[in-house]
Amino acid sequence: MSVKNGAPYDEGNIFARILRGEIPARPVYEDEHAFAFHDINPQAPHHVLVIPKGPYVSMADFTANAPDALVVGFWRAVGKVARELGLEEDGYRILANAGTNAHQEVPHLHVHIFAGRPLGPMLMQG
Structure with a gap:
């Protein structure tokens, strides 16, 4: 079982x-490994979340424990x-995000894909 800071998933x-179908989502893609859907509070014209199908809280957890x-x-x-959203050309x-300092809001590994406008620097200085 995956853990975060010693607590179970x-x-x-x-x-x-x-993933269990208890809450609706606007799907973009799904296969046996992942589910992708539109973010409900988009931060860019294209903002999609991709989550693995399994109980993993972070990238470290996922890469250490997933098959x-x-x-x-x-x-x-x-x-x-x-590719399917046509994001390759413009980038x-x-x-x-992983953990509190990175502002991970949901304790399930997820990847954000942002596109559709210039995104600026990755981090603000400060």
């Missing part, structure tokens, strides 16, 4: 509930979503 988090096929399949799904940003 929270099966009640919103992304776990979306190899899931890790590879998840990253292939991220690339496929970017896009992939972001995954």
Whole structure:
């Protein structure tokens, strides 16, 4: 079982509930490894979340504990979503927050794909 700061994975988090079909989402892509859907509070013209199908709280947890096929399949799904949305030509940003200091809001690994306008610097100085 995956853990975050010593606590077990929270099966009640919103992304776990979306994967179980308990909460609706606007899907973009789905396969046996990943589910991609539009963010409900988009930060760019294109803002899609991609989540692995499994109880992983962070990239460190996922890469240490997920089966190899899931890790590879998840990253292939991220690339496929970017291609299918036509984001390759103008560019896009992939972001995954992990933990409190990174402002991870949902304790389930998720990757944001942002595109559709110039995104500016990655981090503000300060």
